[in-house]
Each structure stands twice: as structure tokens, then as C-alpha cells.
Amino acid sequence: MSISISSRDDADGFQILLDRQSALDIGAFVVDGTDLAPGIAIPSDGDLRIDHALQGFFFTCGPDHVRHPEPIAGGPEGRLYPLHGSLCGTPVGRTEMTGADDRPGCFAETSVDLADGGTALVSRHWAISDDASEITLSDRVTNTGETAFAPMLMYHMNIGGWLCGESTLISGAMMADGSEHFLFGEGDSAHLCLPAAETAVDGWARLALGPFEALGGRSLQVRFRVDTLPFLQIWRCQRGTADVVSIEPVSHRIASRTALAEAGELPLLHPGETIDYALAFRVG
Template sequence: METTLSSTRDGVSNHLLFDRSSALDIAAFAVDGTDLSPGSAIPSDGDPRIDHALAGFLFTCGPDHIRHPEPVEGRDDGRRYPLHGSLAGTSVIRAEMSADGTRCEALIEVDLACGGKAAVERRWSVSENGRSVILEDRVTNVGASAFAPMMMYHMNIGGRLLGPETHIVSPSLESGSLGWQFGMGESAHFCIPAHDEEGWSEVSLAPLPGLGGRRLAVRFRVDTLPFLQMWRCQRDGANVISIEPGSHRLAKRPELAASGELGVIEPGQARGYALAFAVS
């Protein structure tokens, strides 16, 4: 079952197509009929869940792991956290759309690789002025043991929409601006501390010639998403760039645990995350 959230502001129409089969992530984000998602222009890591999710505009890593597979702590049976965590590919238990089509709420329960269980209460909405789409997530430990929450949000943009003039703009960057084809070679990424401006951080891609020169701006809460990660891939048929607010720096789990950065939530405890994005 498809779920769509729509808004129109200053003559510009926005349509979000949610994916109920994968945690109510965003399968498509169309602005005046142009989808920002990369579609089939993505690389494959061999995980069908992620291949499906990466083709859309937004998918969620976590709530138990982000990035590439690593061994589950305290086990000797070879069990590993899956690529980008356990949430992707998890169907929605319940979803409800508001009568005016500007708000959608959902509940997802996910079995964690460590043996625990988490509930994700997800709320998508359009801001009062109609300019921004807002995501609010509440992750609750509904299992019998503590687990380390990790979250990352991948906002994937088709490289076909960008041009030589397109830049990443953010106060998180030392220079404030960076060409979108950063790094060396066909693929590159970086992860830096997010600049805190009254509890939120911002990054944008602009201009987007394939979207009439418009600007995509993303804001996210820095208390639980204190890092800005970005990734691009222009390899073989892939052509994608991703804005990825994340909960943890780029390091292995044992290193994060040893430095006290991994953290845990006990049964019954919860943690909240939020982001917003707009095209203008």
C-alpha cells in the first residue's frame, strides 16, 4: 500500500511517496513533477534491502547500527550487524494519514541484530508555512535488554540534477562551501561534526540545474545527530550524492565503545531524532 504526502507553496508542488514495506521511508520526492531520487543510478553492496532503499530519496540506518557490517558484541557465533542496521526492509505495523494529507504517523517494530527489539514511532508532517517537510522519530527500547542506539538518515539525490556550479553549503564546513564532486576518484565521503545553531544544523545543495536552479536545504537536530556525513558515487552506472546526518563519527564500534561514545538505552527508555528539508 502506497502512502503519499503532498503540499503546494508559491505555485510549487511537492509530493512524497512513502514506502510502507521499508519503515515508511521516502521512495520518491517529486518537485513540480521531477523526482530527486537517484532511482536505478546507484551502486550495489549486495544487500537487497539496501539496494531497494538507496534508490529512494530517504532511508534510515539503525536503530542498532549504521554503515558497514560489524560483529555483534559479546557473541562468538559470528553474528554481525547487517549493512546499515536492522530497520531497512522492515514493514510498517500501522500507518495513519491525516484527512488533509499533510501528516502521516506510523509505528514500526524491528528485531535487532543483538537480539533486542525496538519500536520506532514515526511522524511525517508539512510545516505550517508549507515550505518544509519534517520528520520526527522516537526510538523506544521495547526489548528485555539494553542496546546501543545508532541512527543515520540517507537523503539520496540523483547526480543527474547537479552541475559543475553545484556546491555543498554549510557552516559545518571549514570553508563554508565545497564543490559537490569532492574528494578523489569515482566515490568519496566525509564525516564532520555538525555546526550547532540553537540545537539544529543545516546543509544545502545549490544550485540544482536539473531542478530549475533550485536549492535543497536540510536541517537536523544536533543533540542526537551531531555529525554531518556526505557521500557521492559516480561509478559505472551509478550517479548519486547523499546527505547523511548521523549519530556517530566514522569509527568502528569497539573504538566508539572504548571512548564512551556508543551509549545505551535501557528497556523502556527512548531517544528522539528529527530533521527537516525543503526545496526553494
């Protein structure tokens, strides 16, 4: 069963549907009657958790791994971190509605069994800004296990590619020329990963995807904290029936876990310690 949060009751507002069965990620993001989520127009990696999550507007990789499976260092031979980490597909344990009637929010706690045998608690709070124009997310990951692990996190904001057009750009200070057409790269699928911290303002990076004709020429505007999400990954796929563009703030650059560890880029979260992440988005 999902939880609905709306900016207001009339048709000009927005609504998000939060998925209790997958860490309180977002299934639908409806603006002026248009759902930005790609639905079934996604590629499959053969993992039903990820197939379900990709259909929605927002899902979370981590907190122990992002991207494709890799061996667990020191673990049994053949044991791998799962695709996009352990959180996706984990039901929330507790939810609590927050905020005012005209600006509702939701708090949730999700206990996660990590791939290496440890445990973590994800404390998540969705809220609507005071001016009812922006959706905000605050996440705290706590190591509730008995051994340290390296926290990794990536947020996917998935948009149906059919909403984009010839004038649709990805714009932000981290982009080499300030903007890039949404059909960047070559072939039917492409991705890139850019450092975002250097061009952030007051600790937050900002970018936009748009305009969208279906939304009256407005764009999806995203901002995220760069102290724990210092990179921006962008992915698109127009392969067969798949048609999706994804904005992905992420904690680590694209490299193997071995390479990241050797470069000192996998700091450990010890038992009882916490790490915080935050982002916000709006259509405007």
C-alpha cells in the same frame, strides 16, 4: 503500497511517496515534476534491502547499527550487525494520517527485531510545515526488549547526481571553507564525516545542496537536531552506471564499534527508555 503526501495539488508543489514496506522511508521526492531520487543509478553492496532503499530519496540506518557489518560483541562467533542496521526493509505495523487537508502528514509505528536479539519500536511522524514549504520528520526509538542496546541512527537523503552541475555546491557552517563542490575528493567515489554540533544554531545544523538547474536554480535545504545527530556525513558515487550524492545526518563519527565503545561514545538505551531524532528539508 506507498502513501502519498503533497504540499498542494498543482504542478508547482512537491510530493513524497512513503514506503510502507521499509519503515515509511521516502521512495520518491517529486518537485515541479522532477524526482530527486537516484532510482536505479546506485551501487550495489549485495544486500537487496539496501539496494531497494538506496533507489529512493530517503532511507534510515539503525536503530542498532549504521554503516558496514561488524561483529556483535558477546554474540556467537561470526554473527554480525547487518549492513546499515536492522530497520531497513522492515514493514510498518500501523499508520495513521494526520494534519489538515492542505497540510497532510502520516504517523507510523514499526517494530524492529534487533541483530543482538532485542526489539525496538520506531514511532515516526512525517508532516508539512504551516507554510507548506518544508517536510519535517520526528522519530522516537523505544527499547521494547529486555536488555539494553546502543542506539545508532543515520538518515540518507539520496539525490541523482545528474541533477548537479558545475555550480552545484554543498554549503554549510560545518564545512571547512563554508562550501564544497559536490564532486569533492578524488576518484569515482568519496565520503566525509564532519562534526555539526559546534556550528549549529539553536540546536539545529543547516546545510544546502545546489543549485539545481532542473529546479530553476533552487537548492535542497536540510536541517537536523544535533543533540542526537551531532555529525554530518556526505557521500557521493559516480562509478559505472551509479550517479548519486547523499546527505547523511548521523549519530556517530566514522569509527569501529570497538573504538566508539572504548571512547564512551556508545551509551546504552535501557528497556522502556526512548531517544528522539528530528530533521527537516525543503527545496528553495
